[in-house]
Amino acid sequence: MTLAFSQNQLPQADGLVVLCPPGEYSDPTKPLDGPLADYDEALDGHLGRLIRERSFKGKKGQQVALHTLGNLPFGRLLLLGSGKATKAAHWLRLGERIGEAAHKGRWQTLAVLPLLPDRAAQHLEPLARSIFLGCYRFDRYKAQSEDDPDPVTLTDLTWIGLEETSHTSALQRRLGPLVYAICLARDLVNEPAGAMTPTALAEAAQSLGGDHLTCEILDKAACEKLGMELLLAVSRGSVEPPKVIHLTYSPPNPDPSLPKVALVGKGITFDSGGLSLKPSASMKDMKCDMAGGAAVLGAMGLLSSYEVRCEVHGIVPACENMPGPNAYRLGDVIRSQQGPSVEVTNTDAEGRLALADGISYARSLGCDRIVDLATLTGACLVALGPDVAGVLGDPEDLCRELLTAADRAGEEMWQLPLLDELNDQLKSQVADCKNAGARYGGTITAALFLKKFVKDTDWVHLDIAGPAWADKARPGRPAGGTGFGVATLVHWLKNLEGEG
Ligand code: BES
Ligand code: MN
Ligand code: ZN
Secondary structure, eight states: OEEEEESSOOOOEEEEEEEEOSOOTTOTTSOOOHHHHHHHHHTTTHHHHHHHHTTOOOOTTOEEEEEOTTSSSEEEEEEEEOTTOOSHHHHHHHHHHHHHHHHHTTOSEEEEEESSHHHHHHTHHHHHHHHHHTTOOOOTTSSSOSSOSSOOOOOEEEEESOOOOHHHHHHHHHHHHHHHHHHHHHHHHHSOTTTSOHHHHHHHHHTOOOTTEEEEEEOHHHHHHTTOHHHHHHHTTSSSOOEEEEEEEOOSSOOTTSOOEEEEEOEEEEEOOTTSOOOHHHHTTGGGGGHHHHHHHHHHTTTTTTTOOSOEEEEEEEEEEOOOTTOOOTTOEEEOSSSOEEEOSOTTOOHHHHHHHHHHHHHHTTOSEEEEEEOOOHHHHHHHOTTOEEEEEESHHHHHHHHHHHHHHTOOEEEOOOOGGGGGGGOOSSSSEESOOOSTTHHHHHHHHHHHHHTTSEEEEEEOTTTTEESSOBTTBOSEEOOTTHHHHHHHHHHHTTOO
16 A cells, blocks of 8 residues: 655546545636646546536535546546635545445556645545545455445555655554554454354454564453452443453653553443343443443554554453343442442443553553543433544543544544533442442543543543444444544654644
8 A cells, every 4th residue: 555746746546536526627718737637638528517517616525527538647637615614524534435436446556646736735634545545345254245346445646746745644644554453443343243242352452463462361360350340340241251452552762751641442342231131222332341441442553554663552441331141230249459439330432441441550560641431321422422522531631632632633522521510420328439320421420421530641531433434324434333533543643743
């Protein structure tokens, strides 16, 4: 997979995509100019005719496609309207549309010519990444791929009109690993829960490539020894043993001024709800409940390619939440070792229990900055819709850092307040706290629960219950796991070093 840059030379390619800002392309009184005029001439006026027929105005997502019949160095020409795309998330969606065209058209080589090169250059990473991800499919359980029995994967992307800089050459080196990491995170989520058990997830962590990365798997006995009572309680209803994945990235040239970071990912490989059993419709896609853990594995595998210079620990407390005969009960009180005792009032609020032990473990390693990612609450979907992650944490500056990184990466996140007042909802008659609050403010009370274990460590919680999983496909992105969070995490880590 390669990314190349060309000042204005048109390369030989299967397809050329011209990204067109809003404009009067179809106005018959205004002739086409610039490269579009050149192509129109080479195509005997066909391009202009088609543009007028379709009344192409460069609106967001609007397309004009044609065959060049050997008259130009590229086989197909696609004009894609960029609309008034401003933020990275908009450009990412345009990239997905380009990726869709490349996949459907079976293009192996593609050139992209943005008519507003400076604007597109600002969002080059999310654009290029989503173009390559347009070829992602999860069809290992199908006899034949549905849309194309013999799919072709895009291998070469040439970006026209940009000069090579240190920024572009860093991207050239990192784009392949980034795309690979997101595909891995998607695969881990898409794999059925019967196959992607805690043990299988741990094996995936052990086989992660990446230099300067070590992996330790804590099995059930190790969890017992460490007193991970909350995780063990959740796990008890399942025949699958729990695992805690602990990846350590030790940079070859550490920068001592940087923090020691922990990335903690929820690793519930299947969430039936336990004895507080979910209805079928809500349980159907709960293999996605380890998406936070998958994003952490994806990001950890990338750190050496990104030349990250701080020590990073990737921690994934992994287990299944099942209603087996030994399942934890409602009303049980669990004594955590490094936090409050917890009365279980809802066994479906299991993620925060598993995460709490992961967070305590991160603290025991001496990590001074914790970012957790979790498909934690349905309430977050109610609040922010299916495409936006909730951001809650303390201090405020750290929340801002993640919001900024997400903004650059084209992943939508929105901050919710960590309201102390809602702590009343977690008060218990018999224990220091209970694990579930009332319905209203469910995302906030879940974060407040985690905060009891975070104590005063710098921490941000990303509730990815919505964006980690796509119910429906959209052009260039199939339904299922999305790999959400991987890109934001590496942007954030590089921003810590002043490279943004
Ligand atoms: N894994 C779910 C949250 C979830 C819901 C993720 C929808 C993805 C899509 C979580 O474990 C859960 O069940 N949360 C409960 C908490 C409640 C019992 C306090 C919820 O959101 O209903
Ligand atoms: Mn649950
Ligand atoms: Zn869950």
